[in-house]
Amino acid sequence: MNWFVKNLWLIPAIPLLAAGLIALVKQRERTFAVAVSIGGMAISFLFSMVVFLQTVWPDGLFRETYSFDWVQMGEATLRLGWVLDPLSACMVLMVTFVGGLIFIYSAGYMAADKNFTRFFCFLSLFAAAMLGLVISNSLLLLFVCWELVGVSSYLLIGFWYEKPSAAAAAKKAFITTRIGDIGFFIGLLWLYRETGTLLCYDGGNGCLEATALSKLVSIGTIGGMALSTAIGLLIFCGAMGKSGQFPLHVWLPDAMEGPTPVSALIHAATMVAAGVFLIARVYPLVAATPAVLHAGSDSPAAMVASAHHADAGSHEGSAEATVARTAVHGDESHGPGKVSPALRVVTWVGALTALFAALIAVGQNDIKRILAYSTVSQLGYMFMGIGVGGIGVGMFHLITHAFFKALLFLGAGSVIHGCHHEQDIRRMGGIGKFMPVTFAAYAVGMMALSGVPLLFSGFWSKDEILNAAWMWPVSKGPFLLGVLGAFLTAFYMTRQMCYVFFGAYRGGEAHADDVGHSADAEHSHGNGSPSESPAVMTWPLLILAFFAVVLGAFGTPVWPSFEGYLEGHGASFQFGKLFQPGTLGLMGFSTLVVFAGIAVSWWFYGLEPPTDPDATDAVEQRLPRAFVLLRDKFYVDELYAASVIRFNAATAWFFDLLDRQFLDGVVRGVSFVVTGFGWLTRLADEFVINLGFDQGCRGIRWSGARTSRVQGGRVQVYLRVLGVALVVIVLLFTWGGLG
């Protein structure tokens, strides 16, 4: 076996070790903490690079696994293991690279924090858990890391736990994602029950391989749903929680209470994408339908997934994969029946969330919250991409998004840092002049997110999704939602840019005494004007900006190398694809949509930049009611507070009452009766004693007084006497019976 596959565990183990080392040292060992955690991340990155190259190499390995027994219970075993395939290789590379940059950035951003060392300990812990998650071959190990990722996210959101809002946000995040996790967990139990394994790939015996899948597809459950669909949907619950999909999206915007590098790393680039990754990992299961399984000798996904062993010839591989791709993309010959119900749900949830969150983002004024809703929306796009176009499409957007969203968050962090911890975009403005590097990098990120054509990676990945959605045989609905979302994305990002970087600076003194004297503007410039962040923060921005541009080259329709890579066949350079019907037209259309969004937004906010931080928003002037609805996030939080949370509290209160009053009342009642009985016997004793046994009574009284001193003991003694008597009687009877 390949040495690197066998030792793949080193990738998460090194950051874990770093976390352990940092936990052992004192808070003041700052340099040590930074060095160890960044060093650990760097080693992991180099290792990831090597394994990644192995998967890229022509005729290189496609999928190798390593598994071992963890728990054995009779014939049932639980096995853990890891897998090296393109999916895990590209994820480890992305996580270590983006993560490493964010670590470096944090060294500057958190420099003034008193718990600096603890911060790096948590960051390393998170990285370890996340890397473990992406390499695991066992859904159980994946779940374990999934939970650990959740814990480190909890720790990092609540890092400034002195802020009540941060503590509340941490709790909310943990519990909300846990709701999804319960579904995930139940899905795993069911899967284990039916297939006897939780290993994804195990030389034909894994739960994502053909044998298990055809079994799962053939079993029906409630309402004629195939078992694979039911399990797929349960697992999707977990993904929805982690990736903040509607209706479990409420925690993600609140999670912005954490330090900004955390938002960049965990709540934009990596952890929240874990849900998308999970669906990509179990795609064969989610996509399995009898029709698909029987059409080819295998399901399209399983084909993509398992047909290409390391020894498979590249030619054969690409032929099969082509079949798979056409099956996934749904040619005319393959009707909508091929699309599994689970995949439809994934698509619709993704598409709806994409639009829903984009709408909310329009009404927000906190720089990080806008980005948070934007993340929710983009995650929706990823799910939609997986649903309509397979893992290649969804994962490509995941990777490009990781870069440009990390860039945007770090840029926002730089702005916040420069503006003395101001996060309200209405109190910024004109920052482009003060922070040119940040401005340039942020602009790249904004254009990548909006999908400005040709140069920026976001354009290509979003275009892939829209393209696949257009071809989706089931419905055109997701396509329309996606297009609307794209328009809104361009709109709210331009709005944010205008507020933050253009116009005149609206912060400073005016904010400090909260009155809004515009006359003091010059004074505030002299005193509290924003300043550019140090190099340790701007360099990561520039590197991320570079990648936000170039990554697009790997996913153009002309040269879809990333998709080819994930699906295990090389991509060929086909210029002709560009001129296939639809492709170019769709690209033109999406370009138009994006520019429309930017133009409308520029018209609203750019032409005459707002000068007063308390001025009414341009959208609010035109559509006041709608804007309030968006600003208040469609009242989802309020709805939950009024329904689920209140119901839960009421049940808990009721049970508490039941316990204290009713059940306890019964106990008290019984004990009252028993005590009463005890009193009766004692009275009878005294009565009998008074009749004549004067001599003996003294002794018994004395002992009675003794026992009554220990209040309550009396009952026990009486009962015990009864018990012993019972024993004696029964023993005597049986003895007699035997004799």
Place this chain on the structure above:
Amino acid sequence: MLAWTVYLSFASALVLMLLPKGRVDLARGVGLGGALAGAVVAFAGSMMKQPGIQEICRIPWIPSLGINFHFAADGISVTLVMLTGIAAVVGVLFSWNIGERVKEFFAFYMVLIGGVYGVFLSFDLFLLFVFYEIAIIPKYFLIAIWGSTNREYGAMKLALYSFVGSAMVLVGLIAAYVVSGGTTTNLIELAQFGFSKEFQYWVFPLVFVGFAILAGLWPFHTWAPTGHVAAPTAVSMLLAGVVMKLGAYGALRVAITLFPLGAQAWQTEIGFLACVGIVYGALVALVQRDFKFVIGYSSVSHMGFVLLGLATLNEIGLSGAVLQMFSHGVIAGLLFAVVGRMVYDRTHTRELAVLHRFNLSRSLPFVALTFVVASAASMGLPGFSGFVAELQVFIGAWRAFPVFAIFSGVGLLVGVAYTLRALQKAFFADPELETETRGPVLDPISMPEKCGAMILMAATLIIGLYPRLLLDLIVPSFSSPLFDGLRNGAGL
């Protein structure tokens, strides 16, 4: 060898009673020595245990009735004996600050420990019952004399419940003894006797519920929270950590092995009650204002998983239940240690709302850390023993009754909610409040406390990461002749 755990415990109790008055340090030393010696024997004996059921000693006791003084051990006994060893040592460490009637305290304490060891090692019904009763008596005095809030009430309630439970068990056992011909009380022989189905059908619930009362079976659980709250710290730790396991152990060792057909007949009902207990305990814990009540109800919820595992009657579920007994013993011990000893003895309050003011995460960072670890373990996070145990219970439950497994999943969720609530309320205060009323200076954490907490944290982590240490002991136990009945009855 393992029998020495029992003898050593009783011997140290005897020594303690003979000690002169006022020798506080000596009494503590003897207590710790006795507990440590017991623990060392427990661990050494477990390491050297032979596969299968290992005979330890068998001396005729009341030959005319077929009663023997019969100690033996299988993997299940050994697991729980080790748990008792750990709990005993840690309990002494956390009662280091007991000031009044020290030697009596430790004497009662060691009698309790000895009784518990005895129950786990007895393979004779009569002997088992005797030890079971021995364990009940010192419990009452420990709470009534050294307890705190509402102690007489708590002690009384616990004693009453225990007594009702034992009475039920006794009736059932005597019935079984008579029906089997009245020649033996040997557990293995009785398990292979093969009671008629009708007989098992009415005896099983009697014996099972009788034992399970002590394991906090809903709706007979109300002794647990009040008892835990009333008890001094070490006794709460033992109550939740070990004594509740006596009930669960009895239910498995006696009720399920002797009456497997009855168990099958009542499986769903028990599963249902267990499931209700899980969710109910968690929900009630969510609204408690007293820190110790939160932990008390969490015990009810966690013991629900043990009972759910028992109700599955399959190998995975049963071994999960035994592992959960160990895991909960350690975790509950840790939680009670934090609440009762580390926090309450310093702040003299357990009101979550008041604890806010002490800003404990700053003033007692070690305690905060311990409680964070304990909460993580209690929430069943991977890496801690609770996860492995609950996972197995869930897998087993999914085979037996998927609906209950889903329902219990809700318990997991609420478990997170109440744990985080308690954690944040008690330890992570908001600074405004804290600066106004800076709490009094609290004593630093003493060495015995640190050692005790470390031992428990290490135990839950080691088993969480490498569960085979215990599972390799537990799982083979289910292939012994004791479980023949269950196996033949198409269970397991």
